[in-house]
Amino acid sequence: MFELFISNPLVLMMIEVLVICIKVVVVTLVVFSLPLPLTYIERKVAGHIQVRLGPYRVGPHGILQPLADMIKLIFKEDIIPYKADPWLFKIAPIIAMVPAFAVFATIPFGEKVTIPFIDKEVTLYISDMDTGILYVLAIAGLSVYGIILGGWASNSKYALLGGLRSSAQMISYELALSFACIGVVMVVNSLSLVDIVRAQSGWHWNILYQPLGFVIFAIAGLAEINRIPFDLPEDEGTLGAGYHAEYSSMRFAFFMLTEYVAMVSMSVLMVILFFGGWDGPGFLPGIVWFLIKVAFIIYVIIWTRFTYPRYRYDQLMTIGWKILLPLSLLNILITGLVVI
C-alpha cells in the first residue's frame, strides 16, 4: 500500500516540490540569522586588532550582545523624514535585501547526500542552473538599487551623495568582477557553479590556474560589497553616514543585514570559483570544508577592514577603470592563449 502510494507520479512530484520548499526555507533562515554572529565576530576581531576587548558586558564575553542590539533596533522609533518620498523610503531596504537572498538560489553547498530513514537523495543546492554564475552576478548587481533608492528617497544631500557614489562604484567594479569570472569559466568550460566546483576536485583549485583572476576578483569583490578600503558610499568622514543616514530602527537593520549577507555571498562565491568549493581531505565531510573556507575568507575581509584606510573617491575610480579593467582583459587574453 505504502509502496504504491510512493510510486504515484503525482505524489513524487509533490515530494520534489516539498523538498525544494524545505531547502528554500532552510537556506533563507540560515542566511537571515547569520548576521547576528557576524556582527559579534566583527566587533570582537576589531577589538582585539585595536588591543581592546570588544563587547564584554552582555553575557559571557559579550556573546549576547547581538541579541541585545536586535531588541534595541526593533523597539526604536521608525522615523520617516518630512519631505522624503515615503513609498520609496519604505521599500528601499526591502529592494536591497531581496537580491542578496536570491543569490543563494544557485549556490551549491555540497554534493548529494542521502537522508536517513526515508532513504531519499537530496542535493545540497536549490537549483543547478545552466547559467549559474551569470545568474549570481546579475542578481548581485541588483542590490545597488536599494542603496540608490534609499539615498534618493531620504531627500538628504548626504544620503543622495552616498547613493550616487555607490551606483558609480558598483557599476565600475561589476565589470572587473565579471571579467575575472570569465577566466574561470574559460578554464572550467561551464557556467554552472556545480560543474565549476567538480572541475576543481583533487586539489586542482582555480587559484593555482587563475592567480591574476583571483586578485582582481578579490579586490573588485571588496568594492562590490562596499567594504573597506572601498566603502565610499558610507564614508562617515565626508557624508555623515552615507546612503542610510536618515534610516532608523528595523529599516536601518535591513540595510545592515543586506551588507552582511552580501559579504557572506561574496565569500561563498570566492570559495566556489577559486578554492574548490567542498573539495578537501577526506577525513571531514565536504560541507565542513566548504564552511571552513567560507569562514576563513569572511575573517580575512573583517581583518582587512581594521587594517587599511579608505581610498579617496578619484583613487577608487582610477583603480577600477585604469588598473583592474585592463588587468582583467589581460587575464582573459592569457587564459585564452593558454587554454587554446
Added chain:
Amino acid sequence: MTEQIFFFIFAALAVGSAIAVVSLRNPVHSVISLMVCFLQMAALFVLLRSPFIAVVQVFVYVGAVLVLFLFVIMMLDIHKASMERFVSGGQLGVIGLLVVLVIEMVLIVSKSKLAGISVASVTHLDGSVREIGEALFTKYILPFEVVSFILLVALLGAIVMGRKEVK
C-alpha cells in the same frame, strides 16, 4: 497548467507595470516600474525555456541600463519634471496615435511570418549557453561581428563627443 498560471501572473504584472511607467508622474517611480516590467519579461523568458536570455535581460537592462537611467534622473529637478506634460498637443492626438499603434500591432501579429510559428516547432533548441554560443559563432557570425563593430563605433563616438577640446 501550472506554467499557464505563472504566465498569466508574469504577463499581468508586466503589462500593469508598463502602464505605470507611462502614467506615473514621478520619473524615479517610472524607472522602478520599468525595472519591474523588465524582471517580469526575464521571468517570461524562463518560461520559454531560454534561461540565458533571461539572465542577460536582468544583467544588461536591469543591472546596468536602468541604473544609469536612475543615475541621470536623480540629478534632474524632479518637481519640475513631474509637473510637465509628457505629450503636448491635447488628448485627441494621443488617442489617434494609440488607435494607429493598436491596428499596427494586430496586423503584425496576425499577418506576419511570426504568426505561423508555434512554440512546439522550436523545441529542438534547449536554449543552453553552448547552443547559443555555437549559433552565434558559426551560423550568425557576420551579423554578430557587424553588431559588435557598430557598438564599438558608438562607444568611440560617445567618447569623442564627451571629450573636452584640448588646444
